[in-house]
Amino acid sequence: MSTIELTQSQKSILQELVNLERESETTVTGKAIADQIDRNPGTIRNQMQSLKALQLVEGVPGPRGGYKPTLNAYNALDLQEMDEPASIPVSCNGEPAEEEIIQEINLVCVLHPEKCRAEVHIQGSVRDFRVDDILTIGPTPKSSLAITGLVEGVIHTDNKLIIRTDSMEAPVQ
Structure with a gap:
């Protein structure tokens, strides 16, 4: 196609x-x-x-x-429709965000702590998010990863947030 x-x-x-x-x-x-x-x-x-x-x-x-x-x-738009998407908690500036469906999280420059970024693709609008908001996303299903960081960019045409990661935590196995 x-x-x-x-x-x-x-x-x-x-x-x-x-x-x-x-x-x-x-x-x-x-x-x-x-x-x-x-x-x-x-x-x-x-x-x-x-x-x-x-x-x-x-x-x-x-x-x-x-x-x-x-x-x-x-x-x-490279969007996927899911019957029952998994719920991933999102909080913005310490307050729970409206129920957002996280479609994808891409980690960029993971090996370089000062440059580590997360590109978070949300299934739905990103219009309620602003640059300099502090977000916590997670824990994710399966890996229980939680990412906290500062929003550095809001890309409305892709429903994407660019986050400078301050921490990424997963439970010790």
């Missing part, structure tokens, strides 16, 4: 559509997407035409209409 190359604008709109559809479990209006990513609703409508042509979005007509992502949208 060939990979669909999306512009940053298309990717941002599609990611927000997926986030909002997961939260509401219903169709999403162009205005709702526009409000979240600070764009004009007309721009969203125009982009939705190209996303429909790429078979990433379907339009739902009527007074309760809007847009829904297709399975191709999840593939284009």
Whole structure:
């Protein structure tokens, strides 16, 4: 299957559509997407035409209409749908975060303590997180790894947080 190359604008709109559809479990209006990513609703409508042509979005007509992502949208964004995802606790600045589903944690520069980073891909929106928030993620299923660190970057188009790790702990076996 060939990979669909999306512009940053298309990717941002599609990611927000997926986030909002997961939260509401219903169709999403162009205005709702526009409000979240600070764009004009007309721009969203125009982009939705190209996303429909790429078979990433379907339009739902009527007074309760809007847009829904297709399975191709999840593939284009490299997202996985899980029936019963494992729950991983997340706390932000010492307070439990809304129930977040952690899709992936990539550790970068693990051998260099001052440069160790975690790229945390969240299944859902990262709009509630800010640079300089202190996050604790975990313990994870199976390994019981818990990561604590400072948010250095929030990448909305990928629902990803870049964390400078201060500690990584797992129980002693």
